[in-house]
Amino acid sequence: MGIFSSLLSGSGAWNPLVWLLAFVVAVIIVYLIWSRGEKSYKKGTEQTTPFISGNKEPSKDAVHVRGGNLYWGYTEALKGYYERIVPLHSGDMNDYVLWYLGTTALILVIVVVLS
Amino acid sequence: MKPTRSFNESLWAFHFNSGSCNGCEIEIVAAITPRYDPERFGIKLVGSPKHADLLIITGPVVKKMKDRLLRVYAQIPDPKVVMCVGTCGISGGVFYDSYNLDGPVDDVVPVDIYVPGCPPRPEAILHGVVKALAKLERIEGVKP
Numbered sequence: 026m027g028i029f030s031s032l033l034s035g036s037g038a039w040n041p042l043v044w045l046l047a048f049v050v051a052v053i054i055v056y057l058i059w060s061r062g063e064k065s066y067k068k069g070t071e072q073t074t075p076f077i078s079g080n081k082e083p084s085k086d087a088v089h090v091r092g093g094n095l096y097w098g099y100t101e102a103l104k105g106y107y108e109r110i111v112p113l114h115s116g117d118m119n120d121y122v123l124w125y126l127g128t129t130a131l132i133l134v135i136v137v138v139l140s
Numbered sequence: 141m142k143p144t145r146s147f148n149e150s151l152w153a154f155h156f157n158s159g160s161c162n163g164c165e166i167e168i169v170a171a172i173t174p175r176y177d178p179e180r181f182g183i184k185l186v187g188s189p190k191h192a193d194l195l196i197i198t199g200p201v202v203k204k205m206k207d208r209l210l211r212v213y214a215q216i217p218d219p220k221v222v223m224c225v226g227t228c229g230i231s232g233g234v235f236y237d238s239y240n241l242d243g244p245v246d247d248v249v250p251v252d253i254y255v256p257g258c259p260p261r262p263e264a265i266l267h268g269v270v271k272a273l274a275k276l277e278r279i280e281g282v283k284p
Contacts, residue, residue, distance in 0.1 A: 063217060065217065065218065066217055067218075070214060071211055071214035071215045072190070072214065072215055072217060074215070076188045076189060076190060076212075076215055078208075079156070079205075079207075079208030079209070079211050079212045080208065080211075081207070081211070
């Protein structure tokens with residue numbers, strides 16, 4: 026099987042030459058759009074900053090959308106739960122071991138009592 | 141990119157309110173209604189100064205708006221023309237010498253065309269736009 030032959034499968038065909046041709050056509054279209062852009066703008070001035078109704082552009086970290094912003098509604102709805110749970114995650118291994126021992130002891134007591 | 145001839149004839153305007161009472165805004169909107177229909181000549185208001193050839197400024201430039209006016213003016217690509225619409229922007233009008241002004245407009249940015257009136261009629265605003273178009277063509281060297 027040659028290197029440029031088509032690969033046929035149940036869902037269609039794939040040929041590296043066709044793919045390469047499509048890529049070249051896409052690059053040419055992108056170049057044509059780019060080359061028609063306005064070139065006379067002044068670099069390093071306000072002309073390269075975004076237009077925000079005349080307001081100054083905020084620093085990037087002030088407008089950065091963090092991962093937590095995506096599930097803000099979820100944490101807001103469960104705020105009562107998170108207010109109690111988050112302080113328990115102190116990062117201190119002693120606390121976690123104590124929780125582990127306490128929970129294990131509780132389960133053992135329950136199991137013994139129920140049995 | 142060198143604009144085509146047809147592109148040169150179309151003038152895109154960005155409107156900036158520097159503290160106007162909205163009277164001039166109403167007249168600007170009246171000027172773009174179907175009664176006058178400047179868009180048939182390619183003259184229209186745009187939402188970003190980066191797309192504009194003409195900056196239409198109303199209001200006497202209150203202190204809060206000076207920085208914003210300077211930023212918007214800087215964001216318009218060259219060549220650009222500035223038109224001041226209304227008495228407030230020209231002289232301060234009834235707010236002349238107010239403690240709250242950094243204007244009038246030509247104290248903040250260079251103005252090419254003044255359209256007086258409180259507010260000016262739509263015909264006067266369109267007359268100013270035609271003057272702006274003529275000036276822009278002179279700057280670009282399209283017409284002498």
